[in-house]
Amino acid sequence: MRRMSQRDRREAIIDAAIEVAMENGLGATTVRDVAGRMGSSSGLIHHYFESMDLVLAGAFRRVAEKDLATSRDELAVLGDPVTQLAHFVNTYFSPDRDPAFQFWLDAWSEAGRNGALQQASSSLNVEWQQTLLTIIESGVDSGDFECSDPFGASWSILSLLDGLALQIVAHRTVLSRAQSIVWAAGTIERDLGLPSGALRHQAPVGASAL
Amino acid sequence: MRRMSQRDRREAIIDAAIEVAMENGLGATTVRDVAGRMGSSSGLIHHYFESMDLVLAGAFRRVAEKDLATSRDELAVLGDPVTQLAHFVNTYFSPDRDPAFQFWLDAWSEAGRNGALQQASSSLNVEWQQTLLTIIESGVDSGDFECSDPFGASWSILSLLDGLALQIVAHRTVLSRAQSIVWAAGTIERDLGLPSGALRHQAPVGASAL
DNA sequence: TGCCCAGTTGAACGCGTGTCCAACAAAAAG
DNA sequence: CTTTTTGTTGGACACGCGTTCAACTGGGCA
Numbered sequence: 001m002r003r004m005s006q007r008d009r010r011e012a013i014i015d016a017a018i019e020v021a022m023e024n025g026l027g028a029t030t031v032r033d034v035a036g037r038m039g040s041s042s043g044l045i046h047h048y049f050e051s052m053d054l055v056l057a058g059a060f061r062r063v064a065e066k067d068l069a070t071s072r073d074e075l076a077v078l079g080d081p082v083t084q085l086a087h088f089v090n091t092y093f094s095p096d097r098d099p100a101f102q103f104w105l106d107a108w109s110e111a112g113r114n115g116a117l118q119q120a121s122s123s124l125n126v127e128w129q130q131t132l133l134t135i136i137e138s139g140v141d142s143g144d145f146e147c148s149d150p151f152g153a154s155w156s157i158l159s160l161l162d163g164l165a166l167q168i169v170a171h172r173t174v175l176s177r178a179q180s181i182v183w184a185a186g187t188i189e190r191d192l193g194l195p196s197g198a199l200r201h202q203a204p205v206g207a208s209a210l
Numbered sequence: 211m212r213r214m215s216q217r218d219r220r221e222a223i224i225d226a227a228i229e230v231a232m233e234n235g236l237g238a239t240t241v242r243d244v245a246g247r248m249g250s251s252s253g254l255i256h257h258y259f260e261s262m263d264l265v266l267a268g269a270f271r272r273v274a275e276k277d278l279a280t281s282r283d284e285l286a287v288l289g290d291p292v293t294q295l296a297h298f299v300n301t302y303f304s305p306d307r308d309p310a311f312q313f314w315l316d317a318w319s320e321a322g323r324n325g326a327l328q329q330a331s332s333s334l335n336v337e338w339q340q341t342l343l344t345i346i347e348s349g350v351d352s353g354d355f356e357c358s359d360p361f362g363a364s365w366s367i368l369s370l371l372d373g374l375a376l377q378i379v380a381h382r383t384v385l386s387r388a389q390s391i392v393w394a395a396g397t398i399e400r401d402l403g404l405p406s407g408a409l410r411h412q413a414p415v416g417a418s419a420l
Numbered sequence: 421t422g423c424c425c426a427g428t429t430g431a432a433c434g435c436g437t438g439t440c441c442a443a444c445a446a447a448a449a450g
Numbered sequence: 451c452t453t454t455t456t457g458t459t460g461g462a463c464a465c466g467c468g469t470t471c472a473a474c475t476g477g478g479c480a
Contacts, residue, residue, distance in 0.1 A: 001427085001428065001429085003426085003427055003428075003475095003476070003477070004427080005427095006426095006427090009427080024323075025319070025320075025322070025323055027237055027319070028323070030466075030467065030468085031467080031468060031469085032466085032467085032468095040428075040429085041428065041429045041430055042429090042430080042468095042469095043428075043429060043430065043431095043469090043470080043471085044427080044428060044429080045468095046468080046469065046470075047427075047428075051468080051469085052467090052468060052469090102322060105315075105318050105319040106319050107380075108315050108318075108319070108376055108380040109235075109237075109315040109316050109318070109319035109320075109380075110319075111380040111381065112235070112312060112379075112380065113235055113238070118380070118381065118382075121380065121381065122380075122381035122382075122384050125377065125381065125384065126384065149393075149396075152389070152392070152393040152396070153393075155374070155377075155385065155390075155393060156370060156374075156393045156394065156396075156397050158373070159369075159370055159372075159373025159374045159376070159377065160366060160369055160370040160373055160397075161373070162369075162372075162373040162376065163368065163369025163370055163371070163372040163373035163376075164365070164366075164369045166318055166369070166372065166373075166376075167335065167365075167369065169322075170317075170318040170319075170321040170322065170328070170331065170332075171321060171328065171331065171332035171335065172328075172332075174332050174335065174336065175365065179362070180365075182362070183359075183362040183363075183365060183366045184366065186359075186362070186366075186401075187366050187370075187397065187400075187401055190397075190400045190401060191396075191397055191400060211457090211458065211459085213445095213446065213447075213456085213457055213458075214457080215457095216456095216457090219457080240436080240437065240438085241437080241438060241439085242436085242437085242438095250458075250459085251458065251459045251460055252438095252439095252459090252460075253439090253440080253441080253458075253459060253460065253461090254457080254458060254459080255438095256438080256439060256440075257457075257458075261438080261439085262437090262438060262439090
C-alpha cells in the first residue's frame with residue numbers, strides 16, 4: 001500500500017468509510033470493509049483512530065458538513081431572503097441528498113448509543129437551524145417576512161422539512177417529492193406571513209423534483 | 211420452561227424482544243438476549259420465527275400499534291376536534307413516549323435494509339397520519355378549522371411533530387419539550403386557521419411537560 | 421550507501437452473532 | 451398404561467466483529 005502522511009491517511013480512511021456506509025449503512029460499516037475499500041490492511045485503521053465509533057462519527061461529520069457547505073454556497077449567491085428560502089425548500093427533498101439524508105437517519109438512531117455521533121449530529125443539526133435562522137432574520141429585517149419568533153420558526157421549519165424528508169427516504173413511495181414541496185411551502189408561507197405561492201414561483205434549480 | 215400454545219409463545223417472544231430492545235435498541239437485540247429474558251433456550255426463537263429480522267419487525271409493530279391505540283383511546287373520549295388536536299399536540303413529546311419514539315428512529319434508519327421493518331414502519335406511519343386526518347376533517351366539518359387540503363395538512367403536522375420529537379429524543383438537550391409544544395401549536399394553529407393559543411389553552415393531561 | 425523510523429501488515433485473540441438440528445420431556449391421544 | 455405428538459433444549463457450526471501487536475517494509479536523512 002502506498003504510504004501517506006498522517007493527514008492524508010486519515011482523510012483516506014474517512015473517504016473509504018463513507019463509501020462503505022453509503023452502501024451498507026453507518027451501523028453496518030466494519031473495520032475490514034473500510035480497509036478493503038482502501039486496499040489496505042485492517043490494522044491500519046486502528047493506527048489512526050482509537051475506535052471504530054470515531055471513524056463512523058468522522059464519516060457522518062464529513063458527509064453532513066459537505067452537504068451543509070454546498071447548501072450554504074448555493075444560498076450565498078441568491079439575493080433576497082424570499083428567493084433564498086424558496087431555494088431551501090425546493091431543493092431540500094432532491095434525490096441528490098438522499099444518501100446524505102440516510103446518514104442523518106442512521107445518526108439520529110445511533111445517537112443514543114454512540115456519544116461521538118450524538119455530538120456530531122446535534123451540532124450539525126444546530127448549524128442547519130442557524131442557516132435557516134439567518135435567512136429568516138434577514139427576511140424580517142427586510143420586511144419580507146412577518147415573524148415574532150425567528151428562532152422558533154427556524155426550528156419548526158427545519159423539523160417540518162426533516163419530518164417530510166424522513167418519509168421520502170425511509171419509506172420511498174409513501175410521499176412524493178413534489179407534493180412534499182408544495183405542502184412544506186404552504187405551511188412555511190403561513191408561518192412567515194408570505195402570500196400563498198411565494199415560495200413556489202420558481203422551479204427548483206438543477207433538481208428533478210419528482 | 212413452561213410449555214405454551216403457539217399463539218402464547220409467539221407473544222412471549224415478542225414481549226421479551228421489546229423489553230430487550232427498550233434497553234439496547236432494535237439493532238442490538240440478539241437471539242440469546244431475547245431467550246435469556248424469556249428464561250428459555252435460544253433455539254426456541256427460531257422454532258417460531260424464520261429469522262431474527264422478523265422478530266424485530268414484530269417487536270416494532272407491537273410497540274407502535276400499542277402506542278397508536280393508546281393515543282386513539284385517549285382521543286375517543288374527547289369531544290370536539292379542537293380539544294382532540296390540542297391533546298394530540300400537548301402529549302406528542304411526553305417522556306412516556308420516548309422509548310417508543312426511539313423504536314421509530316431505529317425503524318426509519320433500518321427501513322432501507324429490512325423489508326419487513328419498512329412495511330411495518332410505513333403502514334403504521336400512515337395510520338398516525340390518518341388519525342390526524344380524521345381529526346382535521348371533523349374540525350373542518352364543524353367549522354372549527356379552516357383548511358383546503360386536510361390530507362396535506364395531516365402529513366405536514368405529523369412531519370412537524372416527528373421532526374421536533376426526533377431532536378428531543380436523539381439529541382436530548384437541544385430542544386425542550388415545553389418549547390417544542392409551543393412552537394408546534396403555533397404553526398398548526400396558523401395552518402388550520404385557529405386563533406393563536408387555541409391549542410394551548412389546557413395543560414397536558416397526565417404528562418410532565420418539561 | 422546505509423541506517424532509522426514512520427507507515428503498514430496480517431495473523432491472532434476473545435467474544436458475539438444468526439442459524440441449525442438431533443435429542444429430550446411433557447402433554448395429549450389411543 | 452402405552453404411544454404419538456409437540457414444545458423445548460443446548461450445543462455445534464461457520465462466520466464476523468473490534469482490537470492488539472510483533473514483525474515487516476520503504477522513503478528520506480545522515
